[in-house]
Amino acid sequence: MKIYFKDSIITQLDVEKSIDEIFNNFNLQPLGDVFIKPNFSGRFPIIKSENTSIEILDAVVKKLESIQGVKRVLIGHYSLLSVDKSSFDFDTMINLGGYKDLLKYSKVSFANLDLEAGIEIDIMGFKCYYPKILDNVDFFINMPKIKTHMETGVSLSIKNLMGLVDDRSRKLFHKTNLNEMLGYLGIYFKPNINIMDGLIAMEGNGPHEGENKIINSIISGIDMVELDSFISSLMGINFTNVLHIKKAMELGVGNYASNEILSQYKDKIWSDYKKPDLFMRFGKKIFFWPTTSCSLCHEVMRLLKKKLKSNLLLGLKFYYYAYFSKKRINIILGRCEFMEYFVNDKNICIGICTRNYAEKNNLNCLIGCPPQIENVINFIFKELKV
Ligand code: SF4
Incomplete structure (x- = not known):
């Protein structure tokens, strides 16, 4: 299996079944410490299409909790670049988003990556930092939201990795060459699986001014270039024009979705999906x-x-x-x-x-x-x- 696609997901049972299928189809066997990178916006109000939904996180955590070899499940994120972080910090995000409920699972804890020690990496000659904690985990699950994005075209599995570099590095991305640098993230961070939340996706002028789009879908894959190009095509966006996906492909992070996969799902294209404007x-x-x-x-x-x-x-x-x-x-x-x-x-x-x-x-x-x-x-x- 290269791409997992499931739509018509309505109930929590459907979500859980879908997560089971992903674990089975990709033969996922997590052990030890598992790190989950959701998509948290870090701002008020909490918009459904901006943040990984509690339903899908709950289903993944529940699955991990049931696997004996899994010791800990860390859900980690840097806070969003924000003018006033003190008014909406990491804990506020966890509380207001309802994510605190996940602490009912004994293996779960949250990691505010702002507080973690950083490891230096070189991206296009610039010093960037990611949390050291990532080097010590055994299994990495990337859980992005499906979104349009005014600055990068789409925000999918590769773009979600940006929440794994610190504030200063993220600003640097924007100040230098956002799309090129995003492509490099795929070299440093290699999720064992990407589980894309398309229950309520974002369309239009995402990620800040977009609108909720109910598509009741969960899409998953290991190759981020394949997955992001596939989902872009479902959105009606020509993925060869999405510069960060193209850069990741050129760097060998993965391959574009094949014509075979694209034609297999051509009836599933979300034909009325609103694209982002430039202004x-x-x-x-x-x-x-x-x-x-x-x-x-x-x-x-x-x-x-x-x-x-x-x-x-x-x-x-x-x-x-x-x-x-x-x-x-x-x-x-x-x-x-x-x-x-x-x-x-x-x-x-x-x-x-x-x-x-x-x-x-x-x-x-x-x-x-x-x-x-x-x-x-x-x-x-x-x-x-x-
Ligand atoms: S990095 Fe650029 S876009 Fe971001 S705050 Fe600074 S000036 Fe504005």
Whole structure:
């Protein structure tokens, strides 16, 4: 078996049966310490399509609990890049997501990877760090959510590995070459199995502004390139254009799904699956371009929206530009050098990642990583007046 695909999963019993089938079909024989990497968003509110569901985690943990040779089950994650980690830390995520319930299984514990010692690895000449704890586990289960992603096209098994490198390394990915560096993760982290949660997947402008998409599916495989290319094709996305999957394939992490597999499941394609846009629109005239930005700059944009709602004067000023500006206004984030320069528009560059693009096109750029929200507001209005 190369790819496991099951849809029409409705009840918890269906989930458990599916997990049993995966263990049997791939002849999985975990022993000792098992590490599970779920997909935790680390922000409020907990959205179903953003986080690995408790149902599927429960079924996997229950299965592991029943295997005599398994000693411990560690569920580990770094916290999300966040402007204010203290307001939504790892424990809050576990509590609010309902994951604490998994502690009813005697072998389970949670590992806040922020607190673990790091091991240095070299990715494209940059020093990155992953938790030492990973070197001491005997079996690794990768449990991503099926998502679209504005910055990387899709977020599947390879992208989920990004939650295994520390904050500083993740920022570095965004500041340098996100897609290429993601491809390298497949060299360092080799899950024994990837179990993809497609009970409620995410479509549209994921991973931050996407929508829930009920597809009642669990998909599994060992080869991450094969699995991610297969699922991309189910989403109606040409996987050869998904740069991090392509990079992983070129690095020998795995092989694209074969024509045989693709044609076997061609009737299962989710034909109405919403693809991610390259931008988000505000009113008629303001466009946010996230390009390759990280969740920190996204969070700053969310804070901006909040401020505009809570401050009437500010909100009205912004709305005026959003509807009556003569020119289109582009608010640009992330490493955007590949982006077209819209010569007739007003272009506003936010964050240090945009510096090269700004310099090349003779624009001002608000330095900061991420910039403070007050500075962002002042900078945007100053630029709008010019
Ligand atoms: S400038 Fe923004 S997008 Fe770039 S790494 Fe810093 S916070 Fe992330």
